[in-house]
Amino acid sequence: MIDKLKSGIYAARHLMLIIFLSVLSHFYVLWRFIMPDERREKVFMTGANDGLEQMLPMQLYLYEQFREGTWFYDMDFGLGGDFYTDLAYYYSTNIIYYINILFVRAGELLVGLDPSTIGFWAQNAFFISILKSFLIIYFTYRFLCSIGVRPIPAILGGFIFAASPTYFRFTVFWSFFSDVFIWLPLTLWAMELLMRKGKPGLFIFAVAATLINNFYFAYYQLIIALVYLGIRLLFNRRGDLPRVETLKLAIPSAVLGAGISAAAFFHAVRGFLNNDDREYEVEVPLFEEFGWQDNIFYENYLVIILFLAIQALFTRQLYGRYFYRLFSVLTIVFMLFTLSPYIDTFFNGFQQPQKRWHYMLVFFHGALIAQYLSHFREIGVRQYLLSLIPVYAIMAASIHFKEEMVVWVPLIPVIHVAGLVLLLAKSKRRQAAFIYAALIVIFTMMVSASHTNTQIYHDGITDRNHLFYISSNHYESDRQAYNINEIQSLKAPEQKIDYKVREQDNTPMYMGFSGTSIYSSIIDGNIIDFYYNQLKVNIRYESISRYSTFQSRSNLFSLFNVDYMMRRDETYGIPSKFSPILSDGTYTVYENEAPLPFIRYASEIYHPDDLMHPLHRERAMLQGVVTGSAAPTASLDPPKNRLDEVDVETQNAEYTDGILEVGEDGGGLNFNFDAITGMPEDSDAYIEMHVELIEPEKRFTINVDGYPNERLFASSKYRTYADDLLYRVELQDDVPITLPEGRYAVDVQGVYIEDYSVLEQESMRQAPEYTFEERPNAYVVELAEPRAGIASVPILYRDGMKVSGDASGELESFRANYLMTGFETGEEDRIITFTYTPPYYWLTLAISLLSILASLFYLHFFGAGSRHTQKENRQKNA
Template sequence: MQKKRSLIFLIICSLVVAMLGHLFFITEWFQDRYMVGPNDGLQQMVTFKKLLYEQYSTGNFFYSYQFGLGGGTYSQLAFYFSTSFMFMLTAAFVYLLQSVQLIGPADTLFWANAAVFVSIVRLAIIIVITTYVFRYMKCNWMPAFTGAAIYGLSAIYFRHVTYWEFFADAMLWVPLLVFAVEKIIREAQGGWFIVAVAVTLFNNFYFAYVNLIFILIYIMLRWKIQLVENETNRLRQLKMYFVSGILGLGISAISFVPAVYGYLNNHRPPYSQQVPLFNWDNILFNSRFVIIPALFLILLFVFSLYKNRTFRLFAALSIIFILLHFTPIVASAFNGFSAPQYRWEYLLSFTIGGCVAFGLKYIDEISKKKLTIASIIVTIAYLFTVFFDKNISITSYLSFAVLTMVLITIFLLFMFIWGKDRVRLILLYTGLLIIPIVFANVFQYGLSVPGKVDEVSKNHLRSEDYNGEEQRQIIQQIKDRDNNPFYRIDWKVGSFNNTPIVQNFNGMSVYGSILNKHLLYFYLYDLNIDMGRESVSRYATLGNRANLYSLLQGKYMIIEKDNNSPIPYGFNKIIESENYIVFQNNNILPFARTAKMLFSEQEMKHTSVLAREYAMLEGAIVPNKNNTAAIPKEQNIIDTATLETVNALYNDNKLSVTDDQGGIDIIADEIHPDTKDFYIRFHLENLAADQGFTLKVNDYKTTRKSNQSVYKTYDDNLTIRVSKADKVKIRLPKGDYILKVIALYQEDYSKLEQAKRQATETKKINWSDNRITITYNNQNNDNLMILPIPYEKGWEVKVNEETQAVKKVNYAFVGFPIEKGINHIQLDYYPPYFRTTLVITLISLILSVVSWWRARGTGTLSR
């Protein structure tokens, strides 16, 4: 009964601290402003929550046609929320509220509204778990709670939640892993290690990597610092770590394996920039990642505390991680040896919390002299930092606020040391809790105003800059006139590639860290499609190339009236509103197409992208097969064209633009009268060390990243489609460039129109969740069916009840053999290795339960 009352009291206290720690964003919520970042917060966090909740609440757990050009969300969104326990619990609660009609639709506005409340609950859980872990390690209640609160109320928590919410979930599992390790060391019990490893790996594979590196460091240091008598010997520990870890991995297999497959099936150019050894970051005043509490520093310099082994353990860990914070090499290592990312800093916040907890445990043993020495050292450190950091001033509000909190901390400690009675003890802990609460709210203000989080408001989420009323109405008009479930609309608001998910239509763009590599190769290399903006982790539009729109169900395009965007061939205006125009593609091809002529990727490798488009219109491009037809021909007329410089010098492939808008004019002398468009291809590199730029080709614009950008694709081969004109004008800002391998092709769209005439519409197509059924009468004796569904592992197909191999066709899409006559086709999608991992998970669960049951009588697991 006492334990139950203690737990209830702890939960209440944790919720109170969590709510007080969110006071700033709570007040913002009352003013319809949300705890959501203006970039990834809006583009990804609330957007993917909306998508996944709609899937999960209807029983569809695996695939979405709305995710870009289609994709396995269970695998590709495992980096975000698809396997997140916190999200699943939240989704279940939201579903319950919807079931009793207490709330309405769970759109992006709903998830933005809910963000601060989900964060409060998460933070309370973090504090409860961490407090219990410190208690298990023999810390008193109030020090344990204070240390847990300092961990939870850290800068990195609020930064993570606001900008990349799922990052904060990792903070739940760090104390659980430490508890599991201590269970093995102290009691030779491996059951909790199974649980900790399983939930860590299941929840998020990326942060499992980070957390397991941490726990490995913890174990190694723990072997050096013995905390209790009769600890389990190391050989036995290793056996238990191995066996329990394998069982935990096995339990998580159903989530972990598809998630890792999604990561490995992603494409991101290697990070080519040099990672520096050292980077200064002011962790006492204005770091974006971690602000060291003054209380921690004071305790760190009370050298008598090091007699306590647990304090020594957490102090050593903290010092190690503080030193590692200053080297971007470690930030790169924690990010899979890619670009340095400081996402791991919550580990330092945890060790600081532990150091504070076990330092405060012995607060009454600290003498006035020792506290005085520590206070002087810390004060000098702060003043030294202020005077030598040129980015802050001693007279600034920041300096005043930080130094005030330092002085208040010192005052509280001296107040208690001077009297050491119960009233002073209560005042001490109350004050020490208020300081991180105040800090948390001040940090939130820093995120909101300078970080522009305050721009994420109800008005913004209903504006034309995100999801406007006029935009929603025009989308609805398209839906009202076309009930085909497979067409796609080329439309996004500005650079928000996930607009289709927000506005609930099948689009042609997506932005996410894990995407289908076949699609990314398709865009970057195979078809060389310009997206209007160079960036990794996204794809969008089809570069106004009519052939591709017709092949990939791009039936509609929405543009803003004042945009003056070029319109692809074959698109006609059908709807007009005050600010937008809708165009319809009159050459759309069937969703299910068949082919007899096959072209091999290898033999198409040395052709132009226009020839590849022709091959896809006439038949299909497949890997590793001899061509069954002649390679389509296109005409490169660059040799008959004249190149003229404009405000530029051009020699030996080097272009020096001497004015703001200079470049080259390509004057075509022999243009076929039937030509509708030009395809202009060239290789372009910016020689500036750090300068992004806008490229213009006639009326087409696209932006290119700086050479220093971590989001640069390093694909400098461009293909731009423009309408037929006397001149093709390539325009660049002032600077030096490499411009070479220029080619100019004519397109009359005769092959597209022929494909449209010969197309046979397949009417019997049904798509429900992760299953597609098609009935097709193959009267032409074609041997392959192609669907505009991205190829990825997990698709299975049966044709007339016979299992067939799913093939990668047209570089990135699903194809499979068909028979002459009637074909009854069924395609199913399951996450990669789903059945195998399901069996592994079930077996591992059974073995874990059996091991636990056997260990009950002996007090051990995995002997």
Template sequence: MKKTALLFVISSIAISLAAHLFFLFEWAHGRYMTGNGDGLAQMVVFKSFLFDQYKQGNFFYSYAFGLGGGIYSQLGYYFTTSFVFLASFAAVLLLQFFHLAGNADPLFWANAAVFISAVKLGLIILTASYAFLYMVKNRASAFTGAVLYGTSVIYFRHTVFWEFFSDSMLWLPLLVAGAEKIIREKRPGLFIIACSLTLFNNFYFAYINLIFIAIYVVFRWFIHLDDREASKWEQFRMFFASGLISFGISAVSFVPAVYGFLNNLRPPYDQPVPLYDFTDDILFSSRIILLPAAFVLFLFVFSFYQNKTFRLFAGISLLLGLLHFSPLAASAFNGFSAPQNRFEYLLAFTIGGAAAAGLSGIKSIRRKEIAWSCLFTVLVYIAVIFREDLDLSLLRNWSSLVLLFLTMGAFIAAGLRYRKSLLVLHGCLLASAVFVANTYEKYVLSESSEIKSVSKSYLTSNDYDGEEQRELLENIKKDDGGDPYTRIDWMNGVRNNTPMIQKFNGFSAYSSILNKNLLLFYWTDLEVDMGRESVSRYATMGGRANLYSLLYGKYYMREKENASDVPYGFEKTDESKHYIVFKNNYTLPFIRTANTVYSEKDLDNAPVLAKEHAMLKGIVLENPGEKAKPPTSSDLMGQTKLKMKGASYENGVLNVTSESGGIDLIPPDNVPKEGDYYVTLYLKSLAKDQFFNLKVNDYVTSRKSNKSIYKTGVYNLTIRVPKAEKVSIRLPKGKYKLDNLKLYQEDYQTLKQASAKKAPDARMNWKQNKLLIQYQNNNGGRYMVLPVPFEKGWEVTVNGKKQTVQKANYAFIGFSIDKGKNDIQLAYYPPYFKETLAVTVIGLAAGIWYSRRRKKLGS
């Protein structure tokens, strides 16, 4: 057994390294195995960020995550509880201890990606080999089937673009093996372990894996593989109890992560989802799943279906194959949201299982079956070639045919029982899997998806993380006296996670799960335009000086060619060859107190400018007791002249007939010249599929197509522009719904008055998830408000008494304070963390007890 285990380990590592040969060669030439989209924007960034946080002992909250947020729940979709990442963290920490690794920045993680992937793939092949060996009792067949699973193209697609996606492939074989242990041996221990691991690791892929296990168990109820299997009722009881215990064990991770997901804001997908779409070619060119030629051959060996294990895996494969062509199924596996083909690794697993079962029984097939199998397979390939009108001069197409005929030759030889022909077939399948993996890496990932552009030179350039930018950021920190809470508005291009890359407190974040309150703050409450419509992101303050001051935004950094539209009150303090830095003259204190209280409800229909003034003058709460009359702002449209430019406007529809046309607003002459205009409008393209830019004077913002799955569904916009003789609204040729056009002017007198007030006499210390404030409340302020986002998990005590943390100023923290001395402690824990930690401990105890009990009953 030890020799067998060692052989499997060595073979798994060898195949994994062979399957990564292309990316290992790329690594040797300074190019990396990570995507130039989310790979560089999220994967390496979050790993670098979390490594730093965990190394500091900070596991729950970070002020540097966007505008501040709970990293345990909001990044739970990514790496916070990923066992692969946690193992990587431990390994890198050990290397750093022995001075064998330097700073674990994004460049480091990009460098390490291919090695982490090689280890992970080796483990996937190993776990799949264990599961298949349990079922087919043939080592070579089990290993070959595991290789077909592990090296499937979806593994490399997932790993390159969204690295944590492929972690789920590690737990799936263990879940199946655990299910088989329950069905055959009435022993739930492995299933509890595997189910707990997948639930703890990632709630999203746990959802997909558990759907698969439910399908698998239903198939098993109809296809019995062992005469001593437990009855359906007994199986149901064990699966139910084991699942319940697993949810308990994983509760400390699963519940906060799911809460974060539910507290996210994602518009419902409103496009029609078709039942089927057969356009993907899974024999030659699919980017998601490619059927191995051996699997197609085996499907037409009808005697194989007498083998119940083959029948099981082939049947599930056919079902999953049909579901691959169904956008509706893709939507269901994505939580009934936009269709996403992320579940096909399940199909890769069942294909591997079918191959393992077929290989174990190939010696029993008849010659006639070999002929029919080859004939039907060739006909299928010919039909696809003609249907798709394939260009057979392309490498990926003719190489698929070469692999087909090589596999077919080895299959015929094995079926005819030539000496060592079965060994040749195994070798052919392993070599084919490695060849397909490397070919896919080169032509589909590296060249077609531009992964080859991800290099050391790019990651150290000004396009990503340049020395020139870092020097200016260091200058800012020196100029600011080392204030650890200062926020800087700087984002490198459209990389919203630039602050995490360059290690400063910023105004932007890009994550699939974000604080719902912040997104509402941007989208609807304050209508802050980000310069780019997109879900899962927020950025900047739309150039609105009031908001920068309220959120402790002291600095504004831009490329020189994009530095014309600087927020009011910011003046130049530094510059380099390509960049320029401005400093806010009206920054408000981090800790602010308020006596005047306004109601959110009273401000519901007020202009966003009135809401800004309310936050500057006092505090805005959801359910205040006593409340003041809210500020007002006058709409200037009644005094404003409208002129059409290359467009007509009738019944709320703007028809732009020139390449760039729209409306000019000519404000009245009696408006103060200093300050800004706020232009408010409802804008929606009437085209079915049109991405477009809205330009208001020099300000440009992009809007998604109506068909985009990343559109926000928000059409009420507020654009801030510096005061000028006219406000020009420009759009590309087309028709638009344009309504509720309003114009407000801001002279910033309210901001100047707020910034002129004396800062509260307070001392603050923030360490990890706890914020301590000492404040002498001599002015009789009723509330304290902080530029820290409100979310479930914050607790506050004032002078030893627990207070309620309130949502203040639409998305931030506020709470009552006492007169005189205030000793304040704010602490953040993930939602329901303490309760779920207790459930996890109970679940572990229950799991140990139940597994031992079933083991005794079974023996």
């Protein structure tokens, strides 16, 4: 009884220490928030790029969707789509996020929290990060204790992992990335329980949680789990279960864990597979070009290996211990991995190289340091002193190479002296050990704070991640919000607003309106195909992760019911059919003069294979419906290529055999349209051309009559490789297309004229009277009178979209007009309802529930340990 009481007291102390260290690890970021800098701005723990552009808007958006009871589909998600599937990479299936929003919802109900602003979610990041740090340290502590590390060194190992520069870089820029810091130690702890005690319960949970939380990092976890399991089976140690018995437990446990995750993991993978499959076409070198920022021991931008790990690696005395050897080898191997981009490619699913696996190296070196500290008193003084030689050699070389001493370097000899005193101490060893441990904590914090200050909280970040910025016209000002509310009062529920704040493509998410833009790593491949291939909508900023607006093309705005637009007064490129209706001197609101009804009945059906050009496809969508799901009933003449009527001349450039050489001050091509006459005043010209920069490799801008099209450098990981471009310009005498100095492959493929007569005709056509209503998980169109026929609505079609009529029941639905939902109504259908559930969702949910039941059944027989362990326990009790 007394032993249990003592054990409980020690466990409580350890828990309190973990809580304290979880908060302490955030000292620097909390200080930068609580104690503003000289500009008196409170710096949020959120990156100004992806943090403010993706992470916070998505957290706010998903919270509001879930609170309203909308679970899968939203017309306001960009052009519309399945946010459950597409945002599974981020938060829609994220366990940590769900825990967070439970707290947020409770706070909203109990103490009046207001989670409707980005400022709230920016401050919420501190709370959730501290919670994550607690879990990271706790699970690391439990794992390390399970392999024989003493409790305090185990906690220090967890602290080194949780307070690492890698953790804060992941958390600040991509908060969901750092969730993997939780699942790695949990998985390894679960594996040790399974391999040594025959208890599979935690392993089932770890597998399920990892797969549910993030499918992308589940791939990383699968790799390291297989490596760890393989090593532990190959080099079995005393006390482990027999290899066959381990596999008999591990395989069904992994299957059950995967089964539990099915309702989340399956749909996350579907989202990834449905994403655009553009390949990375840049040759990956075998080795990095080593620079000062690639030094993993000093000022690496992502990971810093603490000097204690170097000492541990050079302490031969401790290599007789199994786990010490294991983590030494893993640390050395993963340090070598940092030298090759091939490893980055391998861990990123053989796509473009990404350095997201480094958290594993941080964990291995933290676990090695914990074991080093746990057995510190076993080290001889001579061995200790010899282990310092490589430390100071590496530090001296690093300082020389960087030509700068980092603030934490002077603390290294202080810790070394404290360690020597601890080894030599004959008395007061507890006090010496406490001082040594405290110095290690301080040193870890200094390394993290220094890295955060220089590599994360630099001027480009701190200039923007604060309250003043997110309340300004760079993000969301009162004036912008007021104008959006004015438009909301004018428009019908089904109409969209085309507006985003500068480069903030997720503006609609945090300003709460139905827009046209999105910034996400996972985008339905049909949308990307629509923008880059079928319609060649030229987005201003080239990126595989963004889409926005319709390049001022009136036909597309009308087809997708984008009938209102807001722009700053100096903005270029207002579509031909839009006219100003409101202005406050800074922002102007425009309304579409040629709108189309939300539901459109078509008498003519066109097959997509018969349509050869983007303008050809636009006109077909206006005059009927484009689909491969029904037999075509009409054909359409393609637009005329009028390139031979246009005079194309070079300006400060030479054009020979498809190569455009642009001079020092920039230049390009000038298109003269004098020969094209007799067109309506609001006609547009569409210039189709291939443009590809040959040299030098750089970002460049194609300026098309004032429209700056920003193109990425050739080796960019985010290139679209869509170099066949279509530019819409107002039809005028001269249209210049200019480029910066360089050598380009250029091919002018065509010039087309659009007078919008088809759009005007369709806009004036009498439309069916209807009302539109948005409900949680459903959209309802109620017709004034029933009408039979093939119809389409600009609700983006996804597999799983269902359409039903009040008289006919479920109607056949299909993809129409490349992205829209098409269907055929019966003669008595007056109320049309659209609902969406991800394909196989109910099946995967059933698999998850059955897997939970199967796991409970399985654990009932195996939860107390394997037959091998039970036999040992009986022998001990006897």
